[in-house]
Amino acid sequence: MNQNVAKSAPFLVFTDLDGSLMEHESYSMEAAKPALAELARRGVTPIFASSKTAVEILEAQRASGITAPFICENGAAVYNSSGQFLTAFGLPRTSWLLAVHQLRKRLSLRFTGFSDWPAEKIAEQTGLSRADAGKAQRREFTEPILWQDTKVNFQLFKSEIQRLSLTTLEGGRFISIQSQFDKGKAMKWWQARQSQPRPFLIALGDSPNDLSLLAAADVAVVIKSGKSNDLDPQGPATVIRTSIAGPAGWNDGIRQILNLLDSQQLLIN
Numbered sequence: 001m002n003q004n005v006a007k008s009a010p011f012l013v014f015t016d017l018d019g020s021l022m023e024h025e026s027y028s029m030e031a032a033k034p035a036l037a038e039l040a041r042r043g044v045t046p047i048f049a050s051s052k053t054a055v056e057i058l059e060a061q062r063a064s065g066i067t068a069p070f071i072c073e074n075g076a077a078v079y080n081s082s083g084q085f086l087t088a089f090g091l092p093r094t095s096w097l098l099a100v101h102q103l104r105k106r107l108s109l110r111f112t113g114f115s116d117w118p119a120e121k122i123a124e125q126t127g128l129s130r131a132d133a134g135k136a137q138r139r140e141f142t143e144p145i146l147w148q149d150t151k152v153n154f155q156l157f158k159s160e161i162q163r164l165s166l167t168t169l170e171g172g173r174f175i176s177i178q179s180q181f182d183k184g185k186a187m188k189w190w191q192a193r194q195s196q197p198r199p200f201l202i203a204l205g206d207s208p209n210d211l212s213l214l215a216a217a218d219v220a221v222v223i224k225s226g227k228s229n230d231l232d233p234q235g236p237a238t239v240i241r242t243s244i245a246g247p248a249g250w251n252d253g254i255r256q257i258l259n260l261l262d263s264q265q266l267l268i269n
């Protein structure tokens with residue numbers, strides 16, 4: 001692996017939201033404010049890369065006063081900083097959802113997901129308000145589910161949906177049914193559009209659906225969570241694991257990176 005010390009090269013920050021920049025339960029970003037302010041001082045605005053829908057991310061940006069491009073639905077699509085759709089990597093949910101439900105019926109599998117639930121139920125499952133749950137329902141590429149069946153049947157389900165060109169990806173709360181795309185691929189697509197010298201990549205995440213993002217970055221921050229011990233990104237020249245969860249961990253991770261950068265000790269690929 002090629003490793004270099006990062007100097008004054010520009011960099012981009014891609015971040016997961018739930019359990020990373022946002023508290024898992026309250027969705028607050030408050031504890032990350034010092035690091036966000038320091039990044040802003042350096043002219044860097046975090047690019048949200050979340051399983052959330054485009055409308056939800058636009059709302060999160062508005063609430064935090066952030067204007068930036070973003071990646072929605074686990075890497076399914078990329079939007080620019082004006083909130084305009086740029087590209088999609090995913091098969092539309094409407095093209096496969098019926099087949100998945102037919103499969104569930106045929107094999108008598110037990111799972112339920114966003115398309116089965118009224119907004120009230122989504123609000124109950126996520127702690128979102130009823131209005132925000134409505135925004136979470138507006139999915140174009142992913143179907144978040146709760147698996148209520150055996151592990152053996154989950155493997156059976158996974159192999160069956162492969163024939164539909166679908167897969168599953170585990171997030172903090174739900175398992176996502178979707179086609180073959182991930183946050184890492186969407187991040188690299190965005191990086192390739194940047195002018196030379198290409199910015200190096202810092203990524204932060206806490207769950208298995210962030211692994212592709214962390215692995216494709218130069219510098220990865222694994223935010224502590226119930227699932228973070230299983231995350232072992234191999235690609236980055238620098239991997240930082242926080243001892244604190246959520247936005248406080250996010251704040252700490254960014255602080256550590258900026259200290260390394262300022263003392264010319266930050267290794268990048």
Ligand SMILES: [Mg+2]
Pocket residue numbers: 016017018019020171172205206207
């Ligand atoms: Mg998360």
